[in-house]
Amino acid sequence: MNEERRLDVLRAIVSEYVHTREPVGSKVIAAAHDLGVSSATIRNDMAALEEAGLIYQPHTSAGRVPTDKGYRLFVDRLTTIKPMSTPERRAVEAFLAQSVDLDDVVSRTVRLLAQVTQQVAVIQYPRMRIHTVRRIEIVDLTPHRLLVVVITSEGRVEERIIETSQQVSVDEIARLRIWINEVCEGLSREDVREHMHVLPESNDYADTSLISDVMKAVAEMLHPGADSRIVMAGMANLTRSGVDFRDISPVLDALEEQVALLRLFDELTPEDEVHVTIGSENQHDGLTEASIVTGTYGGADGPMAHLGVVGPTRMDYARTMSSVRAVAAYLSRYLTH
Structure with missing residues (x-):
């Protein structure tokens, strides 16, 4: 019983600290959370949590603040991730349904995820190992210049x-x-x-050199490019959370380099519906004060990629995890259809 109550106290501390950014005392917990015990009992539980390294006192006479270990236990004990409400889901789907191709849906999604979570949103492009032609358009720009547009089966649009x-x-x-x-x-x-060299000869079109040039351009545009292309949005959200970091510069540098995010994405598997790394769990020195919530989208014999949210450890984990999972599910449906 004591163990379960102490976990309730930890949940209360995390909840209050996330929303107020102020160290949490026993009186606040007793008043705001119906735990059925006195402030004195809560203080004893807080002392036990502190001894276990789950919370700490930032300065004398202050309340308590969760540690990375405390956040980890809190996240691991989230029995359910509250789904987005029906109006929220409909708003997300209506906004993203207006996308015209993969580039557009990625751009819309990363901006929407940043807005919903108020954190930095990151999306990795699907690893399109094989592109195939859906349609080719040829537009005359000038008498001696043509624009060749390739639309792939995955919805990508390339131009030459x-x-x-x-x-x-x-x-x-x-x-x-x-x-x-x-x-x-x-x-x-x-x-x-x-x-490329056979096709021009298999038709009665006079200018075979033009066909060869067009075919070469088409082949170039079907190249999958870099396997790991990342799009980010919401950097301003991170700077507004600057008070949560002793020094925000290393975080900004790590995001700009993208190496740490790519490494983290590479370690994920399709089974990782939602994955959370907290503070010191992050291998990159610049992210030891940050938390990263990531998800996987795509799959089902198609391209697979990841998306995520980066923010301070003082994060609304339940809501952020719910948002990441919902957006990943939508992107999976988009790629499937």
Whole structure:
């Protein structure tokens, strides 16, 4: 019984400290939390928690503040993560449903996650190992310049401008667009590269050099690029939380380098629905005063990636974990469909 009550006291300290940023005393807990015991009993429980290294007293005559170990126990004992409310979910889905492609949905998501959690939001692009062509558009910019646009099956949009030695008419562009879409739909980069020299000869289009140039541009745009591309938003949220850090500069430097985040993402598995690292658990020196809540999205034989939130250890863990999980689930559905 004492053990469970002490855990309730720890929960009360974490809850009060997260919302007030003030050390928490026994009288506050007794008044705000119905634990069914006196302030004296709560003080005894706080002494036991302090001896266990779960809370500490920042200065004499002050209340108590959770330690990294205390936050860890609090997070581990969260039996359920309260889901987002129905209006919140609908608002998120309505906002993200307006996305036109993968770049747009990632951009919208990272901004939304930063706004909802009031922390720094981080999203890793899916590791698109294989891109295939959904559609190719060719637009005449000038008589000797064409814009080639490739839309992949994953929703990515890539553009290249190519120069032509001869002037190309609107009718020629239209015929080329129809032919190249018939030939290239569903092809991967390797398929396009493999057929690059054969395809121009398999049609009656006069300017085979133009076809070769377009095919080369298409192949380049199908390249998956770097496996780990990260987008961040909400840096201003972190600076507003500067009072929670002895020195915020190392945190900002670590986020700018992105190495620590990539390493953390690499260690996650699809089974890690929501993963939390707190303070000293973070390997990067610059993040030892920060907490990182991460989730995994995608999968199901498709591309998989991660997203997360970075903030001070004085974080509303339950709400942040709920937001990360909900957004990860939405992104998974987006990639699936």
